[in-house]
Amino acid sequence: MSRYVFGPIASRRLGASLGVDLVRAKTCSLDCVYCEAGATTCHTLERTEAVPVDAVISELRQVLQTAPELDFITFSGAGEPTLNSRIGDVIRFLKKEFPQYKVCLLTNACGLYDPALRRELTGLDVVIPSLDASNEAEFQKINRPAPGLTFEMLMAGLRAFCQESTARILLELFIVPGVNDSPESVERFASLIKDLRVERIQLNMLDRPGVAGWVIPAPPETVEHFRKVLEKIVPVDCAAPRKEENAADAVRRTEMVCRILELTAREACAAASLAEAVQVELPVVEANLKRLISAGLLQKLPDGKVIAKQPAG
Numbered sequence: 523m524s525r526y527v528f529g530p531i532a533s534r535r536l537g538a539s540l541g542v543d544l545v546r547a548k549t550c551s552l553d554c555v556y557c558e559a560g561a562t563t564c565h566t567l568e569r570t571e572a573v574p575v576d577a578v579i580s581e582l583r584q585v586l587q588t589a590p591e592l593d594f595i596t597f598s599g600a601g602e603p604t605l606n607s608r609i610g611d612v613i614r615f616l617k618k619e620f621p622q623y624k625v626c627l628l629t630n631a632c633g634l635y636d637p638a639l640r641r642e643l644t645g646l647d648v649v650i651p652s653l654d655a656s657n658e659a660e661f662q663k664i665n666r667p668a669p670g671l672t673f674e675m676l677m678a679g680l681r682a683f684c685q686e687s688t689a690r691i692l693l694e695l696f697i698v699p700g701v702n703d704s705p706e707s708v709e710r711f712a713s714l715i716k717d718l719r720v721e722r723i724q725l726n727m728l729d730r731p732g733v734a735g736w737v738i739p740a741p742p743e744t745v746e747h748f749r750k751v752l753e754k755i756v757p758v759d760c761a762a763p764r765k766e767e768n769a770a771d772a773v774r775r776t777e778m779v780c781r782i783l784e785l786t787a788r789e790a791c792a793a794a795s796l797a798e799a800v801q802v803e804l805p806v807v808e809a810n811l812k813r814l815i816s817a818g819l820l821q822k823l824p825d826g827k828v829i830a831k832q833p834a835g
């Protein structure tokens with residue numbers, strides 16, 4: 523039974539992809555509010571041999587000796603693969619013994635500021651890094667980095683990697699309404715991405731519950747705005763919601779939260795008047811207000827009313 527190698531799975535972007543998991547669930551340098559793998563339990567920047575790489579290599583050899591038809595072998599799984607200090611050994615093994623296969627890395631890009639890691643990643647064919655924040659405030663709110671990690675470090679690493687690596691780079695950007703989708707944010711993304719050697723961008727949005735209940739799917743007009751601005755720089759793809767039923771629920775929740783944010787941006791409002799305005803039962807509105815307050819998007823005033831917080835520059 524394989525412990526570290528899974529699939530092949532049919533991937534939207536990569537075709538038939540054999541997954542390789544190099545860390546234990548859930549080890550990551552981030553704790554993203556939308557993470558489908560759940561909350562990060564080992565929140566760290568430290569690189570260790572998180573799972574035994576000799577065992578990973580022996581599983582890979584066993585599977586690849588059967589010559590499966592694959593489009594990619596992909597470092598993915600429930601956590602950040604580059605936190606395994608021996609990822610370079612696995613890449614070298616694959617390139618030496620099975621050079622006919624293309625190798626891809628899904629990464630949060632947070633470790634790329636380290637030149638040693640960038641060197642270890644030599645030989646990858648495709649890298650899919652994430653960039654969900656256009657400044658430090660959004661980075662803290664959406665990606666919740668491990669202590670010591672800053673947005674500046676993330677960007678410096680991404681820039682250096684884009685210059686040094688020969689891999690194709692396909693960027694992912696997760697839209698979190700109310701945090702990284704203002705016109706100013708979108709412009710900031712555009713100017714950051716202009717400096718990166720990126721072949722395509724994929725826009726992602728919530729299509730199943732993440733870690734934080736307050737994250738809502740991006741409304742179509744928001745996605746369109748991102749697409750319009752970013753397409754001037756690089757081709758843009760969009761991940762569609764998975765199920766129609768979910769999409770309908772998601773749209774209803776999106777509309778309610780957007781309306782609440784809109785009303786509270788103008789003036790402080792009581793929960794009851796918001797419930798009346800959005801025509802949703804008071805307990806449901808109160809639950810959503812709680813989530814928006816804990817996410818730092820609303821603040822509660824001494825008289826019990828709520829008001830939208832201005833995002834920090």
Ligand code: SF4
Pocket residue numbers: 550551552553554556557558559562600601602629630
């Ligand atoms: S970087 Fe990936 S694995 Fe880590 S918390 Fe974010 S979404 Fe989850």
